[in-house]
Amino acid sequence: MAKSDVKAPVKVAKAASDNGKAATPAAKAEITIAEKLVELFRLQHVDSQVDRIKVQRGELPLEVQDLEDEVAGLETRLKKLQDELGEMEGQVSEKQNLIKDAKAQIKKYEGQQAKVRNNREYDSLTKEIEFQNLEIQLAEKRIKEAKAQIDGKKAVVDESKTRHDERKKDLELKKKELDDIIAETEKEEKDLQKKSDTASKHIEERLLSAYHRIRSNARNGLAVVPVERGSCGGCFNAIPPQRQLDIGSHKKIIVCEHCGRILVDEYVVARVKEGK
Numbered sequence: 001m002a003k004s005d006v007k008a009p010v011k012v013a014k015a016a017s018d019n020g021k022a023a024t025p026a027a028k029a030e031i032t033i034a035e036k037l038v039e040l041f042r043l044q045h046v047d048s049q050v051d052r053i054k055v056q057r058g059e060l061p062l063e064v065q066d067l068e069d070e071v072a073g074l075e076t077r078l079k080k081l082q083d084e085l086g087e088m089e090g091q092v093s094e095k096q097n098l099i100k101d102a103k104a105q106i107k108k109y110e111g112q113q114a115k116v117r118n119n120r121e122y123d124s125l126t127k128e129i130e131f132q133n134l135e136i137q138l139a140e141k142r143i144k145e146a147k148a149q150i151d152g153k154k155a156v157v158d159e160s161k162t163r164h165d166e167r168k169k170d171l172e173l174k175k176k177e178l179d180d181i182i183a184e185t186e187k188e189e190k191d192l193q194k195k196s197d198t199a200s201k202h203i204e205e206r207l208l209s210a211y212h213r214i215r216s217n218a219r220n221g222l223a224v225v226p227v228e229r230g231s232c233g234g235c236f237n238a239i240p241p242q243r244q245l246d247i248g249s250h251k252k253i254i255v256c257e258h259c260g261r262i263l264v265d266e267y268v269v270a271r272v273k274e275g276k
């Protein structure tokens with residue numbers, strides 16, 4: 001009891017000083033809510049312009065990403081194919097060297113045959129020559145097989161290379177298209193983002209998070225909408241006359257009973273459009 005006794009005179013004094021500043025406490029509250037609505041709609045107005053820029057870019061960023069992934073995949077595949085091809089070609093030249101060596105051996109044995117002293121030595125050299133000839137035949141067979149495989153592999157490499165080059169060209173075109181759009185809108189977007197940040201600072205935390213929540217749930221990104229011809233500017237459902245009057249009186253923040261968007265009247269819209 002003693003506490004409230006002390007407090008009571010303070011309250012009275014405060015109320016008296018409020019009366020001194022503003023016409024009535026109610027009038028002060030009106031201005032506050034109206035200002036809140038103006039700030040909210042200003043933020044919405046800016047964010048909607050950022051949305052429009054993003055719509056303009058559309059699917060391009062995603063398409064570029066997909067193409068980049070595809071080109072990278074094709075590059076890996078092409079590299080693997082070329083490695084395999086290189087390995088096969090290495091095997092061919094290995095066999096070709098083997099043939100060269102065998103031919104040199106034969107030449108050497110034939111030279112030795114001219115100088116032999118008996119038949120046994122001569123026959124032994126003949127056997128060596130036959131063996132080298134068989135080696136040559138086998139190597140030639142392997143080379144023929146490998147060359148057929150190489151031709152097949154080369155066709156696959158060419159096909160992959162063509163596909164890779166085509167996709168890479170597509171990627172460059174799309175990338176340029178996206179870069180052009182970004183360059184065209186970058187400054188505008190940055191300026192708008194700055195405006196959005198500034199507008200956000202004027203809005204209390206609780207309202208701002210409500211705004212972002214409604215906006216993220218709305219397909220068109222609209223969280224604050226004007227009343228248009230008696231209907232909600234977000235979902236176009238009719239707003240009862242009494243509710244329209246409440247919106248116009250700016251006594252509290254009113255949301256659409258159908259879509260949950262925050263509703264503003266002409267006054268708020270005009271304030272934002274003027275202040276642009």
Ligand SMILES: [Zn+2]
Pocket residue numbers: 232233234235236237256257258259260261
């Ligand atoms: Zn609505």
